[in-house]
Amino acid sequence: MSTACIMLSNHRSHVRPLPLLVTTAALTAGFAWILLLWRKRSAAAEEREIAALFHQLQDLSKAVCMVVSDARSTSFSQRNLAKYLTQRGLEPSGQLLQDAKVLVSILRDDAVQKANSGAERGRAFAHELKKSAVDPQRLANLFPDIKASYVQQPLDYGRNSRYGDQWRISCYLVVMENWKPKILPHEPMLRCLGSVMSECVNMFEDWYCQLKGYRLGSKKFGVMNAFVTRYRAVHGEDELQKHIDGANVDGSVILALPTDEPFQGGALHVWDGKPKQELVYTMDAGDCIFLDTKIWHQAKPISCGSRWALVLFLRLEKAPSPSQPV
Numbered sequence: 169m170s171t172a173c174i175m176l177s178n179h180r181s182h183v184r185p186l187p188l189l190v191t192t193a194a195l196t197a198g199f200a201w202i203l204l205l206w207r208k209r210s211a212a213a214e215e216r217e218i219a220a221l222f223h224q225l226q227d228l229s230k231a232v233c234m235v236v237s238d239a240r241s242t243s244f245s246q247r248n249l250a251k252y253l254t255q256r257g258l259e260p261s262g263q264l265l266q267d268a269k270v271l272v273s274i275l276r277d278d279a280v281q282k283a284n285s286g287a288e289r290g291r292a293f294a295h296e297l298k299k300s301a302v303d304p305q306r307l308a309n310l311f312p313d314i315k316a317s318y319v320q321q322p323l324d325y326g327r328n329s330r331y332g333d334q335w336r337i338s339c340y341l342v343v344m345e346n347w348k349p350k351i352l353p354h355e356p357m358l359r360c361l362g363s364v365m366s367e368c369v370n371m372f373e374d375w376y377c378q379l380k381g382y383r384l385g386s387k388k389f390g391v392m393n394a395f396v397t398r399y400r401a402v403h404g405e406d407e408l409q410k411h412i413d414g415a416n417v418d419g420s421v422i423l424a425l426p427t428d429e430p431f432q433g434g435a436l437h438v439w440d441g442k443p444k445q446e447l448v449y450t451m452d453a454g455d456c457i458f459l460d461t462k463i464w465h466q467a468k469p470i471s472c473g474s475r476w477a478l479v480l481f482l483r484l485e486k487a488p489s490p491s492q493p494v
């Protein structure tokens with residue numbers, strides 16, 4: 169046996185093994201320390217990531233930044249962020265980093281959509297004519313029923329109103345709750361045109377999202393009032409003077425319906441754009457005009473025949489809050 173071997177065996181014979189308990193405790197403490205260190209490091213990394221997202225947000229939209237940040241606008245407020253995501257129809261995860269990532273990503277999408285949308289390309293109109301939005305043949309087939317369902321429902325806004333009870337040429341499918349003129353929806357007209365009305369709402373929602381650069385499907389509208397108007401070439405029934413559809417109306421649809429008495433005149437005039445322009449539309453049955461809120465327009469008088477239109481006044485629906493049942 170060599171000298172080196174003898175030294176090694178002597179040394180080994182002096183080492184006393186550590187008790188198992190002590191070894192385990194030391195290992196556990198070491199492991200816990202490493203875990204703590206790792207947790208600290210990843211929390212710091214998460215904080216850095218959140219701060220970077222906050223900076224990106226400041227570049228993307230100062231307005232949104234104000235809405236989702238704390239009182240000093242220096243970092244995210246988890247509560248405000250969750251509220252904003254809910255308003256945009258999304259479900260917050262409850263994790264700040266995750267929600268901040270979602271926010272930045274939807275704002276990026278918004279920016280891309282906006283860059284591609286008409287508004288940024290200079291199509292500065294907040295209304296649009298869509299030709300044959302509803303199949304004209306389908307409307308032609310429905311026309312006998314529309315005509316048979318139609319009744320005049322005079323509106324009485326009350327003695328003190330400047331409208332008085334002069335408007336009597338519309339027949340209502342939907343009447344908004346607590347409306348001053350006390351009229352009821354005329355069920356036969358709703359049965360006849362209810363599905364066309366719903367399609368018009370869907371088309372309007374898509375158009376509105378494109379116009380504003382929102383994600384498709386992220387905005388929903390409810391029908392405040394919907395009615396069929398029949399214009400005839402007699403005084404008080406032949407036109408609708410220049411107006412906007414009311415301060416609470418967030419958007420409107422005008423759908424040209426067929427007629428069995430061809431008319432002359434009856435063009436729709438719209439005042440829109442910057443600088444303001446007067447645009448004139450002669451609409452065929454099935455054509456739709458979508459109007460953003462507070463757009464001035466006018467239905468010019470007809471001089472013969474009769475003209476029919478389905479009109480919707482729409483209200484933007486608030487996204488449900490997470491506590492509300494779906």
Ligand SMILES: O=C(O)CCC(=O)C(=O)O
Nearest residue numbers: 408413422436467477479
């Ligand atoms: O009949 C039309 O063309 C326009 C109708 C309208 O603007 C309305 O009823 O508010």
Ligand SMILES: [Fe+2]
Nearest residue numbers: 411412413465
């Ligand atoms: Fe109108």
